[in-house]
Amino acid sequence: xxxxxxxxxxxxxxxxxxxxxxxxxxxxxxxxxxxxxxxxxxxxxxxxxxxxxxxxxxxxxxxxxxxxxxxxxxxxxxxxxxxxxxxxxxxxxxxxxxxxxxxxxxxxxxxxxxxxxxxxxxxxxxxxxxxxxxxxxxxxxxxxxxxxxxxxxxxxxxxxxxxxxxxxxxxxxxxxxxxxxxxxxxxxxxxxxxxxxxxxxxxxxxxxxxxxxxxxxxxxxxxxxxxxxxxxxxxxxxxxxxxxxxxxxxxxxxxxxxxxxxxxxxxxxxxxxxxxxxxxxxxxxxxxxxxxxxxxxxxxxxxxxxxxxxxxxxxxxxxxxxxxxxxxxxxxxxxxxxxxxxxxxxxxxxxxxxxxxxxxxxxxxxxxxxxxxxxxx
Numbered sequence: 001x002x003x004x005x006x007x008x009x010x011x012x013x014x015x016x017x018x019x020x021x022x023x024x025x026x027x028x029x030x031x032x033x034x035x036x037x038x039x040x041x042x043x044x045x046x047x048x049x050x051x052x053x054x055x056x057x058x059x060x061x062x063x064x065x066x067x068x069x070x071x072x073x074x075x076x077x078x079x080x081x082x083x084x085x086x087x088x089x090x091x092x093x094x095x096x097x098x099x100x101x102x103x104x105x106x107x108x109x110x111x112x113x114x115x116x117x118x119x120x121x122x123x124x125x126x127x128x129x130x131x132x133x134x135x136x137x138x139x140x141x142x143x144x145x146x147x148x149x150x151x152x153x154x155x156x157x158x159x160x161x162x163x164x165x166x167x168x169x170x171x172x173x174x175x176x177x178x179x180x181x182x183x184x185x186x187x188x189x190x191x192x193x194x195x196x197x198x199x200x201x202x203x204x205x206x207x208x209x210x211x212x213x214x215x216x217x218x219x220x221x222x223x224x225x226x227x228x229x230x231x232x233x234x235x236x237x238x239x240x241x242x243x244x245x246x247x248x249x250x251x252x253x254x255x256x257x258x259x260x261x262x263x264x265x266x267x268x269x270x271x272x273x274x275x276x277x278x279x280x281x282x283x284x285x286x287x288x289x290x291x292x293x294x295x296x297x298x299x300x301x302x303x304x305x306x307x308x309x310x311x312x313x314x315x316x317x318x319x320x321x322x323x324x325x326x327x328x329x330x331x332x333x334x335x336x337x338x339x340x341x342x343x344x345x346x347x348x349x350x351x352x353x354x355x356x357x358x359x360x361x362x363x364x365x366x367x368x369x370x371x372x373x374x375x376x377x
Contacts, residue, residue, distance in 0.1 A: 141221050163202040268316050269328070312330065
């Protein structure tokens with residue numbers, strides 16, 4: 001059976017014979033992305049197109065081979081090149097900087113093989129407990145954060161002072177090793193140098209070659225007014241140091257607020273239970289009420305009942321995004337005495353004699369809600 005004639009290499013790449021090397025490179029890159037086997041699994045036609053484009057590029061990107069091809073065609077190349085690892089090494093300049101074709105174009109397919117770029121340092125979490133007052137008013141405090149920092153002795157290089165890192169013998173300093181898989185050459189990070197391309201023959205004695213040392217660093221932390229349990233404060237660049245000159249990570253301080261003996265919080269509002277005597281509730285009175293911002297005097301109307309709510313404006317928690325404060329809400333509880341002296345008992349008995357007993361279902365006042373309305377309404 002006669003073999004199929006090879007297509008013209010210019011036709012394969014879709015360029016004319018006057019195409020510049022940049023035009024050839026651009027055309028090949030487009031076809032390589034389009035027909036790469038990892039993007040077209042189980043598609044023989046795509047695989048053949050990929051191989052055909054690679055073969056065409058290997059000729060037209062080489063000045064001498066292209067001149068031979070332009071003059072003598074496929075016959076001048078003695079049957080044409082074979083797809084092997086040498087061809088892929090010839091493509092190392094296609095994406096600039098001497099990088100492998102698989103590092104730059106197909107890094108996502110193979111897990112980003114090649115020498116590692118500087119990575120950002122790890123973020124850290126620090127749990128901090130503060131008081132109720134500190135959460136409402138804000139504060140400034142100092143914390144001790146354990147973290148990895150760059151070694152001062154070797155400046156983070158990991159090498160003993162006066163010595164230098166050496167190229168890795170396994171990957172030759174490239175940070176990657178190549179594996180032949182059929183007609184493909186797959187690049188992966190070097191297992192010995194972990195993609196750094198370097199080997200430390202004389203490690204620093206203080207950090208054992210890691211470039212990092214564990215320290216506790218004292219930091220000043222400003223806590224804004226209005227935070228609550230679960231609030232996070234980010235301190236940029238105060239996380240762990242990075243390797244190979246990358247930026248440091250961030251520190252996230254996660255807050256928890258201690259309960260207050262009197263106050264509770266509901267968003268930006270502060271809740272307080274206010275106990276009143278029977279006479280204060282029945283006759284009305286002026287009462288000094290504690291707030292997180294100081295003492296406030298409020299008027300208790302005559303006939304106040306247990307469960308009555310009194311709102312004190314702008315005495316709550318400052319809003320983190322601005323816009324003033326919440327309120328303090330006072331819940332009234334009329335306290336019934338447990339023990340009475342003789343005079344108290346006599347007076348209350350006298351009051352009971354002259355006060356008619358309320359009927360079942362009757363409201364204490366014309367405006368007061370019934371117990372069931374409060375409970376279910």
